Amino acid sequence: xxxxxxxxxxxxxxxxxxxxxxxxxxxxxxxxxxxxxxxxxxxxxxxxxxxxxxxxxxxxxxxxxxxxxxxxxxxxxxxxxxxxxxxxxxxxxxxxxxxxxxxxxxxxxxxxxxxxxxxxxxxxxxxxxxxxxxxxxxxxxxxxxxxxxxxxxxxxxxxxxxxxxxxxxxxxxxxxxxxxxxxxxxxxxxxxxxxxxxxxxxxxxxxxxxxxxxxxxxxxxxxxxxxxxxxxxxxxxxxxxxxxxxxxxxxxxxxxxxxxxxxxxxxxxxxxxxxxxxxxxxxxxxxxxxxxxxxxxxxxxxxxxxxxxxxxxxxxxxxxxxxxxxxxxxxxxxxxxxxxxxxxx
Amino acid sequence: xxxxxxxxxxxxxxxxxxxxxxxxxxxxxxxxxxxxxxxxxxxxxxxxxxxxxxxxxxxxxxxxxxxxxxxxxxxxxxxxxxxxxxxxxxxxxxxxxxxxxxxxxxxxxxxxxxxxxxxxxxxxxxxxxxxxxxxxxxxxxxxxxxxxxxxxxxxxxxxxxxxxxxxxxxxxxxxxxxxxxxxxxxxxxxxxxxxxxxxxxxxxxxxxxxxxxxxxxxxxxxxxxxxxxxxxxxxxxxxxxxxxxxxxxxxxxxxxxxxxxxxxxxxxxxxxxxxxxxxxxxxxxxxxxxxxxxxxxxxxxxxxxxxxxxxxxxxxxxxxxxxxxxxxxxxxxxxxxxxxxxxxx
DNA sequence: TTGTATGCGTTATCAG
DNA sequence: CTGATAACGCATACAA
Numbered sequence: 150x151x152x153x154x155x156x157x158x159x160x161x162x163x164x165x166x167x168x169x170x171x172x173x174x175x176x177x178x179x180x181x182x183x184x185x186x187x188x189x190x191x192x193x194x195x196x197x198x199x200x201x202x203x204x205x206x207x208x209x210x211x212x213x214x215x216x217x218x219x220x221x222x223x224x225x226x227x228x229x230x231x232x233x234x235x236x237x238x239x240x241x242x243x244x245x246x247x248x249x250x251x252x253x254x255x256x257x258x259x260x261x262x263x264x265x266x267x268x269x270x271x272x273x274x275x276x277x278x279x280x281x282x283x284x285x286x287x288x289x290x291x292x293x294x295x296x297x298x299x300x301x302x303x304x305x306x307x308x309x310x311x312x313x314x315x316x317x318x319x320x321x322x323x324x325x326x327x328x329x330x331x332x333x334x335x336x337x338x339x340x341x342x343x344x345x346x347x348x349x350x351x352x353x354x355x356x357x358x359x360x361x362x363x364x365x366x367x368x369x370x371x372x373x374x375x376x377x378x379x380x381x382x383x384x385x386x387x388x389x390x391x392x393x394x395x396x397x398x399x400x401x402x403x404x405x406x407x408x409x410x411x412x413x414x415x416x417x418x419x420x421x422x423x424x425x426x427x428x429x430x431x432x433x434x435x436x437x438x439x440x441x442x443x444x445x446x447x448x449x450x451x452x453x454x455x456x457x458x459x460x461x462x463x464x465x466x467x468x469x470x471x472x473x474x475x476x477x478x479x480x481x482x483x484x485x486x487x488x489x490x491x492x493x494x
Numbered sequence: 495x496x497x498x499x500x501x502x503x504x505x506x507x508x509x510x511x512x513x514x515x516x517x518x519x520x521x522x523x524x525x526x527x528x529x530x531x532x533x534x535x536x537x538x539x540x541x542x543x544x545x546x547x548x549x550x551x552x553x554x555x556x557x558x559x560x561x562x563x564x565x566x567x568x569x570x571x572x573x574x575x576x577x578x579x580x581x582x583x584x585x586x587x588x589x590x591x592x593x594x595x596x597x598x599x600x601x602x603x604x605x606x607x608x609x610x611x612x613x614x615x616x617x618x619x620x621x622x623x624x625x626x627x628x629x630x631x632x633x634x635x636x637x638x639x640x641x642x643x644x645x646x647x648x649x650x651x652x653x654x655x656x657x658x659x660x661x662x663x664x665x666x667x668x669x670x671x672x673x674x675x676x677x678x679x680x681x682x683x684x685x686x687x688x689x690x691x692x693x694x695x696x697x698x699x700x701x702x703x704x705x706x707x708x709x710x711x712x713x714x715x716x717x718x719x720x721x722x723x724x725x726x727x728x729x730x731x732x733x734x735x736x737x738x739x740x741x742x743x744x745x746x747x748x749x750x751x752x753x754x755x756x757x758x759x760x761x762x763x764x765x766x767x768x769x770x771x772x773x774x775x776x777x778x779x780x781x782x783x784x785x786x787x788x789x790x791x792x793x794x795x796x797x798x799x800x801x802x803x804x805x806x807x808x809x810x811x812x813x814x815x816x817x818x819x820x821x822x823x824x825x826x827x828x829x830x831x832x833x834x835x836x837x838x839x
Numbered sequence: 840t841t842g843t844a845t846g847c848g849t850t851a852t853c854a855g
Numbered sequence: 856c857t858g859a860t861a862a863c864g865c866a867t868a869c870a871a
Contacts, residue, residue, distance in 0.1 A: 159561075162864055173842045178866060186840055209557045209618055210864035213847050216504075218554070220596070220617065228582060233573035240599055244609070249617045251565075252597045254585055264589070272565065272594045273554055410785060440755060442787040507848055518858045523850065531856055555848035558863045843870075848863105855858075 161202035169198050181206070212273070221248050221463060222269030226257045226282040226306070229407070230435045231452045235304065238456025239278060246464045248275075255282040257379070266290055276300035276463045281308060283345040283379060300466040304459040305452075307349050314466070314475045316459045320350055323448040323482035324357025327402050327430040330446070330484055332365050334492045336400035336428050340373040340391055342384050342412060344404040351376075351404050354432070358402060373398055377408070384411030392419050392427075399427060400490070406431040406438050406447055413441060413489070429489040443488035450482045506547035514543050526551075557618070566808060567614035568597045569607060571627040571651070574752070575780045576797045580649065583801025584623060591809045593620075600627040602724065611635055621645035621808045626653060628690040628724060645811040649804040650797075652694050659811070659820045661804045665695055668793040668827035669702025672747050672775040675791070675829055677710050679837045681745035681773050685718040685736055687729050687757060689749040696721075696749050699777070703747060718743055722753070729756030737764050737772075744772060745835070751776040751783050751792055758786060758834070774834040788833035795827045 163181075167174040172191065179187045180195040198204075212218045221243055225232045236252060243250045251274055253265035262282050269277065279291065279301060288308045295301060295313055303315040331339050341358050344351040355374070362369055375391070377383040384403065388411065391398055403409030409431030416427050423429055423443055431438055434449035458478055466473050508526075512519040517536065524532045525540040543549075557563045566588055570577045581597060588595045596619055598610035607627050614622065624636065624646060633653045640646060640658055648660040676684050686703050689696040700719070707714055720736070722728040729748070733756065736743055748754030754776030761772050768774055768788055776783055779794035803823055811818050 163866095164864075174865080175843080175867080176841055179841085182866085188840060191840080205616070207558075207618075207864050208616055209554060209561070209563070210847090211866085212554045213552075213558050213849095213864080214866060216554070216847080218617075228573065228578035233578055236597070237573060237599060240597070244598075244613070249596050249598070249613055251594050252581070252585070253589075253594070254582060268589070268594055271550070271553055272563075273552075414785075437782045437785065440759075440782065441785055509848075519849085520851085520859075521857055524857085527850085533856060536856085552848050555863085556850085558848080558865095559850060561863080841871080843868105845866100845868085847865090850862090852861080853859090855856105 160207075161204040162207065163204070165202055166195065166198050166204050169202065170194055216273075217275055217467075218273045219248050220272070220274045221250050221460065222266075222272070222274035222277045223250055223252045224255055224262060224265050224269070224277065224279045225252070226255050226280060228254060230437075231305075231433050232280070234452035235280075235456035235459075238453040238458075239460040240456075241453075242457045242460035242464065246460075246468075248460075248464065248467075255285075257282045257284060259285045259287065263290060266294075270294075275467050276302070278459050278463055279303050281306040281348070283348055286347055298472055300463060302459045302463040302466075304455055305350065309349060312475055314462050314473070314477070316455050316462065316478045316480065317349070318450050318455070318482055319479045320353030320482075321357040321360070323432065323450070323484070324354040324402070325361050326482070326484040327432070327446075327448050328358050328361040329365075330486060331400045331402065331428055331430060331490060332361070332367070334400075334424070334428060334490055336492075337367060338370070338373065338396065338398045339367075339400040339402055340375065340398035342387060342401060342403040342408040343374055343376045344379055344408065346376045354404050370396065372396065379405060379407060381407050381411035381414075384408035385415045388412040388415035389419070392416065392421065397427075400424075401427060401429055403429070403431045406433045406435045406445070409445055409447075410438070410441070413445065424488070424490050424492050428492065430484070434485050439487065441489075446487045446490040447485050448482045449485050450480060455480060505552075506549040507552065508549070510547055511540065511543050511549050514547065515539055561618075562620055563618045564593050565617070565619045566593050566595050566805065567611075567617070567619035567622045568595055569600055569610050569614070569622065569624045570597070571600050571602045571625060573599060575782075576650075576778050577625070579797035580625070580801035580804075583798040583803075584805040585801075586798075587802045587805035587809065591805075591813075593805075593809065593812075600630075602627045602629060604630045604632065608635060611639075615639075620812050621647070623647050623649065623804050623808055625649050626651040626693070628693055631692055643817055645808060647804045647808040647811075649800055650695065654694060657820055659807050659818070659822070661800050661807065661823045661825065662694070663795050663800070663827055664824045665698035665827075666702040666705070668777065668795070668829070669699040669747070670706050671827070671829040672777070672791075672793050673703050673706040674710075675831060676745045676747065676773055676775060676835060677706070677712070679745075679769070679773060679835055681837075682712060683715070683718065683741065683743045684712075684745040684747055685720065685743035687732060687746060687748040687753040688719055688721045689724055689753065691721045699749050715741065717741065724750060724752060726752050726756035726759075729753035730760045733757040733760035734764070737761065737766065742772075745769075746772060746774055748774070748776045751778045751780045751790070754790055754792075755783070755786070758790065769833070769835050769837050773837065775829070779830050784832065786834075791832045791835040792830055793827045794830050795825060800825060 255262040434447040438445040600607040779792040783790040
């Protein structure tokens with residue numbers, strides 16, 4: 150069975166293999182790395198011994214030499230449906246390209262984002278994939294890393310101040326599709342549950358929202374625009390306030406499904422009809438919205454693809470000898486129309 | 495500003511600090527590690543220079559010496575609501591205890607579980623936190639690692655063959671609460687959407703299901719027990735079949751909310767009433783079930799706590815000099831009763 | 840074709 | 856109190 154009788158507690162090193170064969174470690178190393186100038190017999194015996202001792206190269210030692218860990222750090226604000234899918238895409242691409250993924254959640258807190266960045270950098274990740282937290286106001290730390298040419302790819306929630314590679318949705322298009330649809334359904338007083346004011350996605354979707362209103366000659370009523378946390382409860386209360394206000398909206402567009410679900414709860418509680426009294430369109434097309442009564446229309450995007458793409462761009466940079474110019478990939482959303490917004494046949 | 499004018503592209507090493515100060519690296523090392531025998535002045539100047547050069551200890555070099563990476567590998571079948579919360583708990587505890595988390599998703603595939611384990615082991619994680627995939631039949635690889643005293647903590651979906659530390663739910667209790675409740679509401683023909691047959695959670699919940707039926711003198715009808723993937727579509731079709739069968743159930747208990755949602759869709763499609771014709775109870779208490787019409791009862795558990803606990807146990811082992819005896823922590827579930835199962839006032 | 844020596848960044852063990 | 860040196864596991868330039 151085990152001719153050498155060698156059974157270490159600790160994993161075998163290249164040294165053990167060399168010793169067992171009475172050859173030098175450099176020969177073993179060469180044999181393993183398929184270098185040309187090594188005797189076939191020697192190579193075979195090395196391979197056999199490697200098998201027998203269950204030798205596996207120590208990645209830490211390799212990392213010390215190359216200063217590469219083949220590890221990607223991921224910083225996301227939470228692990229809701231959208232980011233779960235994005236992480237799945239990242240993990241998928243990482244597996245394909247030989248990387249492993251370290252994930253840290255900032256819990257929508259910039260302070261924790263800072264801590265996590267430190268944590269990941271200390272663990273010597275080769276690069277970073279980041280989506281900002283909702284109270285992320287400062288970009289200094291990323292600026293510093295980028296100025297040292299440390300590879301970072303941002304996705305979904307990005308900062309306009311940063312000249313960095315990023316993968317985003319065409320949020321203006323998404324909002325435009327949503328609001329155009331609502332207008333076509335006869336809605337005239339369309340509210341916008343905007344989410345956190347400083348987030349790129351909130352702002353971009355707001356631009357699409359306002360432009361579309363203008364395009365159709367509808368007035369922009371700032372009292373119909375509500376900022377808030379990404380919190381269902383918040384949206385619920387905001388919607389109650391909107392309903393009870395003198396100029397009640399006849400439609401609500403939400404920056405995320407989580408908010409629009411809160412809105413739906415509020416509307417139901419007030420006994421109003423959806424979509425006849427108030428029509429609804431959300432964002433992200435989370436599975437949950439199709440199950441509600443009525444099912445809620447939503448702007449769909451592929452978080453999985455976004456994650457894959459972000460990882461792909463990062464790995465391309467990691468595998469490149471020189472610094473790649475920063476680029477922005479923009480993915481296209483699709484409006485999924487459901488009963489919550491369809492008034493006409 | 496920068497007296498030495500030193501601005502490296504590569505991060506400064508302890509050697510750079512020593513050179514800049516014209517002292518030896520061992521002195522720098524000692525000063526940094528707060529060793530007793532080092533001159534206060536020297537220590538101060540070292541600290542200043544460390545600041546100036548933005549020196550940070552290279553963890554890879556440390557890892558090479560200690561063979562510890564302060565990294566925890568996590569293998570989970572997917573990132574649905576339950577596992578997202580669990581990961582959050584793990585990450586939370588990891589942050590507290592100075593670890594970083596590497597996450598791999600097996601996508602419910604044992605083959606990928608194998609690959610991921612290799613991936614994580616290669617990356618030299620200090621320990622593993624594992625929840626089995628649904629087609630996980632073999633435990634050999636974990637057995638091998640455990641026999642080498644490599645620290646692993648299992649959670650939620652565990653294998654009975656493995657004598658390892660684990661954190662699980664009291665699944666029997668959860669199922670017992672659910673079925674007892676249904677019986678008390680007058681249900682007599684209770685179906686069980688069991689999920690994958692080889693999973694511990696399916697089996698344990700089945701035990702609770704059967705025991706409770708027996709306790710109340712109800713017959714166990716195997717035709718009311720349906721195994722399937724963790725797939726809503728699957729549950730939907732199974733439920734249609736159950737409804738159309740000669741002995742239609744008057745209640746359905748689901749091993750997970752995802753399945754029970756599929757069941758609800760089927761029941762609605764057939765125009766039956768919930769809970770009057772068929773009552774429903776799910777498992778996990780995902781937020782979505784409270785939003786459906788009618789809201790679905792569910793057995794609630796804290797995935798966050800489970801994750802935290804699993805990480806806690808693993809870190810305890812990692813920080814311990816000797817091998818800790820394996821233990822099983824069992825958490826308690828709570829049935830949340832909602833309209834989908836309440837027939838009596 | 841193979842062996843020796845050096846270095847990656849750090850700590851620890853010795854001498855001074 | 857401080858400095859030189861070996862060691863961690865491996866790759867590689869250089870010798871033989």
